[in-house]
Every structure is written in C-alpha cells, then in structure tokens.
Amino acid sequence: MARETTYLELSQEDGAAHKFYEVTVDGTTVSVRYGRIGADGQLQSSSFPTSDKARAAAAKKIGEKVRKGYAPAVRGQRTARSVTRRQVTSTPSTARAAAPVLWRFRTGSAAFGIHVDEDRCWVGNQAGDVYTLSHGGEVLARYSLPDGVKCLVADEFWIYAGCDDGTVYDLSSKVPFGAYDIAADVDIFWLDIREGVLNVSDRSGGLTVIDHEDEFQWSRRSSGSNAWMVRADEHGVYHGHSKGVTAYAPDGGRELWHTDTGGSVLFGWQEEHAVYAGTGRHAVQRLSKATGAVEASYRCDAAVYSCATSPDGRHVFAGDYASSVYCFDADGRRLWKLGTGCGSALSMQYLDGRLYLVTTDGSLVCVDASEQAIAAAQQGSVPAAVDVKSAAALPVYTPAASASAVATVSRAAAPAGGVVVECVQQGGRMRVQVVSGGFEPSWNVQFPRGIREAGARYVVDGLHPSSGGFYRVRGEIRRLV
Numbered sequence: 001m002a003r004e005t006t007y008l009e010l011s012q013e014d015g016a017a018h019k020f021y022e023v024t025v026d027g028t029t030v031s032v033r034y035g036r037i038g039a040d041g042q043l044q045s046s047s048f049p050t051s052d053k054a055r056a057a058a059a060k061k062i063g064e065k066v067r068k069g070y071a072p073a074v075r076g077q078r079t080a081r082s083v084t085r086r087q088v089t090s091t092p093s094t095a096r097a098a099a100p101v102l103w104r105f106r107t108g109s110a111a112f113g114i115h116v117d118e119d120r121c122w123v124g125n126q127a128g129d130v131y132t133l134s135h136g137g138e139v140l141a142r143y144s145l146p147d148g149v150k151c152l153v154a155d156e157f158w159i160y161a162g163c164d165d166g167t168v169y170d171l172s173s174k175v176p177f178g179a180y181d182i183a184a185d186v187d188i189f190w191l192d193i194r195e196g197v198l199n200v201s202d203r204s205g206g207l208t209v210i211d212h213e214d215e216f217q218w219s220r221r222s223s224g225s226n227a228w229m230v231r232a233d234e235h236g237v238y239h240g241h242s243k244g245v246t247a248y249a250p251d252g253g254r255e256l257w258h259t260d261t262g263g264s265v266l267f268g269w270q271e272e273h274a275v276y277a278g279t280g281r282h283a284v285q286r287l288s289k290a291t292g293a294v295e296a297s298y299r300c301d302a303a304v305y306s307c308a309t310s311p312d313g314r315h316v317f318a319g320d321y322a323s324s325v326y327c328f329d330a331d332g333r334r335l336w337k338l339g340t341g342c343g344s345a346l347s348m349q350y351l352d353g354r355l356y357l358v359t360t361d362g363s364l365v366c367v368d369a370s371e372q373a374i375a376a377a378q379q380g381s382v383p384a385a386v387d388v389k390s391a392a393a394l395p396v397y398t399p400a401a402s403a404s405a406v407a408t409v410s411r412a413a414a415p416a417g418g419v420v421v422e423c424v425q426q427g428g429r430m431r432v433q434v435v436s437g438g439f440e441p442s443w444n445v446q447f448p449r450g451i452r453e454a455g456a457r458y459v460v461d462g463l464h465p466s467s468g469g470f471y472r473v474r475g476e477i478r479r480l481v
Contacts, residue, residue: 008070036165090360093323093339100373103137105388111358113152123364124149162191177448195468201227218252229268240265257292278304319345418459
C-alpha cells in the first residue's frame with residue numbers, strides 16, 4: 001500500500017501558536033512528526049497489527065488536531081519562527097591559577113541552563129538536552145526537548161525549561177510537558193517564574209508576563225534591546241537590557257525606576273533587597289530594588305557573562321568571556337580570580353560552599369568554593385577533577401505529542417490515592433478542574449495544553465496547591481479510559 005502523509009499547521013494571527021503536525025502511514029507503521037514550523041521537530045512511530053488499524057489510528061490523530069484548529073498546509077510556505085542563538089566569544093583565562101574543580105560533566109553543546117537545589121543539579125544545553133545529576137556528580141536522568149534550552153528556572157518544587165521552539169516545558173515529572181506557549185513574535189532570551197506567573201524577556205527589549213494557565217497578562221517595551229535579564233519578586237519585575245535595568249510594578253502598570261549600567265546587561269541575579277547585573281563593561285553592579293541606586297560595583301577584567309551570590313550577597317561571583325571566575329566580598333573587594341579550565345561560564349549558581357557553572361564547551365562544573373580550597377588553588381594545589389560519564393542505558397524522557405501519546409489506565413486500575421481531573425470548556429477556554437473531593441473547587445489546574453480535550457479525564461499522582469491560587473501536577477499523568 002502506498003505511503004500516505006498528512007501535513008497540518010496551526011499558525012494563529014496573534015502569534016499564540018506556530019506549529020506543525022505531520023502524520024505518515026506506511027503499511028502498519030504510523031509516524032508522527034511535530035514541532036515549530038520551520039524546524040525538523042520530533043518524531044514518534046508506532047506499529048499496529050494491520051494496515052487498517054494503522055490508518056484508523058492515523059485518522060484519529062489527525063481528527064484530534066483538526067478539532068484544535070490545525071488545517072492542511074504545504075510545508076515551507078510559512079516561515080520559521082524567529083530564533084536567536086546567543087553568540088558568545090570565549091578566550092583562554094589570564095588567571096595564574098586554576099579553580100578547584102571537583103567534577104565536570106560534558107553535555108556536548110554550549111549550555112546556558114542551570115538550576116541547583118538541595119536535591120540535584122540541572123543543566124540544559126543548546127542541543128535541547130537537559131540532564132539531572134546528584135551533587136556528587138552521578139547522572140540521574142536525561143530529557144530531550146525539541147530545541148535549544150535558553151534557561152532553567154524553578155518555582156517551588158517545579159522546574160521549567162525555556163526553549164527556542166517557543167515553549168516552556170515543565171520537567172517536574174518523567175514526561176515533560178509544555179506548560180506555556182510563547183507568542184511567535186517573542187524571541188525568548190531569558191525567563192523568570194514566580195507563583196506560576198511567567199516573565200519573558202526578549203531580543204527586542206520586550207517584557208511579556210503570562211499567568212499559570214498560559215494567558216497573557218501584560219507587556220512592556222524597555223528602552224534597550226537584547227534583554228538577557230529578568231528577575232521578579234512581590235515588589236516588581238527587574239528587566240535588564242542594552243540600556244541598563246528597568247523595574248516595573250508587578251501588574252505592569254508603571255515603571256518604578258531605570259538605571260543606566262554603562263554597558264549592556266548580559267546576565268542578572270537577585271537577592272531579597274538587591275539585583276545584580278553582569279555587564280559588558282567588565283563589571284557586576286548591585287542595584288537597590290527599592291530605588292535602582294548602584295550600591296556596589298564588582299570589577300572584572302573582561303565582559304561578564306554570568307553572576308551569582310552566596311546567601312544575602314555575602315560573596316559575589318562572576319564569570320567573564322575569558323574563561324575566568326571571580327569572587328568578591330559584599331563591598332566589591334576582589335578576593336580571587338581563577339581559570340575554569342573548560343570555557344566561559346554562561347550561567348552559575350552557588351550552594352553550600354560550592355559554585356556550579358555551565359560553560360561554552362557544554363560542561364556542568366562543580367567548583368569547591370570553600371576558603372580552604374580557594375587558598376590551596378591560589379598556591380597551585382587543586383584536586384584531580386572527576387570527568388563524569390553518562391550511563392549508556394540512561395532513560396531519555398521526551399514531551400508527549402498529543403493526548404493519544406499519554407499512557408492510559410482504566411478506572412478500575414487507577415492508582416490508589418490518584419487525583420482525577422477533567423478538561424472542561426469554560427468561557428471559550430479549555431480549563432482543567434479537579435473532580436476528586438477534598439480540593440478547592442474554584443481553583444484550576446496547570447495542565448499540558450497539548451493534551452487538553454473537552455470531557456477527557458486524567459488521573460495524576462498528586463496535586464499541590466500554589467500560593468497563586470491554582471494547583472500544579474505532581475507525578476505522572478495518565479488518561480482515564
């Protein structure tokens with residue numbers, strides 16, 4: 001039987017979606033390719049006992065997409081979504097001593113995404129790979145996303161990856177899902193998230209704010225472009241770009257202050273009372289969140305690609321384009337400068353006496369930042385760094401393409417203690433509400449947009465209330481049949 005291919009696209013005028021979905025039937029095999037228009041996308045294949053059953057399965061998948069607004073199209077007629085790959089220069093370090101690296105893990109592609117918490121370390125690279133590791137350097141899991149990872153951000157227990165395909169993926173369960181779809185005219189540079197509210201800074205200097213149900217809240221355009229910094233708290237949103245840092249009220253209603261940093265902002269960090277802007281003018285500047293006043297300056301020898309602090313800003317760390325990493329005291333006195341040995345640090349975090357870096361050569365690096373280790377390093381004594389290897393049999397988790405790709409379970413076999421949720425049409429929007437008792441009935445559930453279907457019910461391992469007045473999913477999602 002001849003090979004049959006159906007190609008569909010969803011490209012909305014307001015830029016809310018710019019995706020394709022292609023189904024191919026070849027005998028008893030059904031292949032589904034999906035992703036952003038202009039990209040290769042992801043491929044999933046399934047086999048069926050007969051060609052009739054394969055065609056029936058394909059027809060079902062196509063029907064699901066058509067009901068969601070997809071329409072037949074010709075591949076290549078629509079242009080790809082704009083994506084900016086951050087172009088960075090990395091030169092050898094001029095530091096006389098090397099940093100005391102405990103271990104390093106090479107991901108194979110330049111890495112911008114990092115998150116470190118009490119449980120594990122996360123790294124995301126430009127190839128779309130996200131790995132989790134223990135603090136000792138053991139590789140625990142791998143996620144494969146459709147496009148490059150710009151950054152990793154955390155909101156309580158939940159971890160999100162902002163990707164070049166315009167989707168922000170929730171990585172808190174084994175199967176990642178798209179929690180937010182960013183408009184096609186927004187070229188994502190950086191993200192921050194707080195209580196389910198997502199803040200997106202972009203290439204043109206724009207700032208877009210989206211709530212937990214992926215609904216637009218407000219946007220502003222700052223005076224500069226290339227906005228590589230956005231940080232948020234209950235008092236404001238702090239937006240760093242080529243003209244400095246601009247603070248906005250949490251509701252976007254007004255500008256609170258603007259500070260010219262004297263150079264493009266290439267990275268941002270925040271503590272309770274201050275934001276830290278790493279700049280192209282070889283410095284990290286500490287700005288008061290209340291007024292925007294420059295409270296301290298931390299001078300480096302080259303443009304600053306990343307920065308971080310120990311708790312309360314007691315120590316300030318910076319990474320420059322010349323593959324060096326620095327430490328300063330709170331007042332701006334340089335304590336040390338060391339070479340990373342594996343490229344320039346594009347992002348960093350500090351936790352419990354260790355400094356974690358992700359670099360231009362794609363490494364996740366754990367540096368012993370204790371006073372004793374640094375003193376020894378300055379004298380030329382460093383530990384032998386362990387090169388971490390990924391297990392060959394490590395499972396790889398990819399996003400579910402559609403509702404049909406989600407595991408199913410019968411009501412009789414549903415796990416004990418599972419929470420049932422239902423997709424309902426409400427005010428022109430597809431909402432997800434809790435069916436099981438014991439939950440606040442007025443709250444909705446943050447749920448994968450790609451698997452929402454009117455009337456469909458799912459069982460999840462658990463729900464967790466957010467202070468923003470909604471529920472987040474904890475654990476696996478299975479469709480009830």
